[in-house]
Amino acid sequence: AQKVTQAQTEISVVEKEDVTLDCVYETRDTTYYLFWYKQPPSGELVFLIRRNSFDEQNEISGRYSWNFQKSTSSFNFTITASQVVDSAVYFCALGGKAAGNKLTFGGGTRVLVKP
Amino acid sequence: ETGVTQSPTHLIKTRGQQVTLRCSSQSGHNTVSWYQQALGQGPQFIFQYYREEENGRGNFPPRFSGLQFPNYSSELNVNALELDDSALYLCASSLDGVGTDTQYFGPGTRLTVL
Numbered sequence: 110a111q112k113v114t115q116a117q118t119e120i121s122v123v124e125k126e127d128v129t130l131d132c133v134y135e136t137r138d139t140t141y142y143l144f145w146y147k148q149p150p151s152g153e154l155v156f157l158i159r160r161n162s163f164d165e166q167n168e169i170s171g172r173y174s175w176n177f178q179k180s181t182s183s184f185n186f187t188i189t190a191s192q193v194v195d196s197a198v199y200f201c202a203l204g205g206k207a208a209g210n211k212l213t214f215g216g217g218t219r220v221l222v223k224p
Numbered sequence: 225e226t227g228v229t230q231s232p233t234h235l236i237k238t239r240g241q242q243v244t245l246r247c248s249s250q251s252g253h254n255t256v257s258w259y260q261q262a263l264g265q266g267p268q269f270i271f272q273y274y275r276e277e278e279n280g281r282g283n284f285p286p287r288f289s290g291l292q293f294p295n296y297s298s299e300l301n302v303n304a305l306e307l308d309d310s311a312l313y314l315c316a317s318s319l320d321g322v323g324t325d326t327q328y329f330g331p332g333t334r335l336t337v338l
Binding site: 113142144146151152153154155156159200202204205206210211212213214215216217 | 226255257259265266267268269272274279280282312314316324326327328329330331332334
């Protein structure tokens, strides 16, 4: 079975601070895919980033960066120089063919960025 | 904007009634997945449709059913509504039903069961 754990339920920061969101996953798949989605108050899940299990290179995209560590089954996500518009719930998700084509989501981390 | 649309936006039903939710997939996508998101929780997979066939199902009872049309739009039907069915229902489309494609979500339908 697949499982995703986001231990942080809520993080509050002041604008321009960096925010790091933790994600730990469990899977029996040898090939799998990890995602981060953002859910603003409007409710729509917005795709942010995707990482394949066979590529552990960490990258930066604008103010977003991620740290994928297969050895510890972690896929952490960082927002640099946070802005008020970053306030939302962030979900880590796990996918893979053996999981029956579904995404397994963590419980989410609410990020509040104060001006 | 993902190009995935859902209707209606909000819906209020009473226990025991039936409801139909609709989803139009992004252009070029042939796979639609449905998720239920209870308040304060992460989305839970209901089922997926790939080229008009069910292509995977989560741990939901048979009163949750769906279908996909030739234009790849989809419906989610829930019979005999229960109070616990109150949730945000999210539809996601993806390029192909192979389990590796990124899923793009619509705005959701918020269902309230009284």
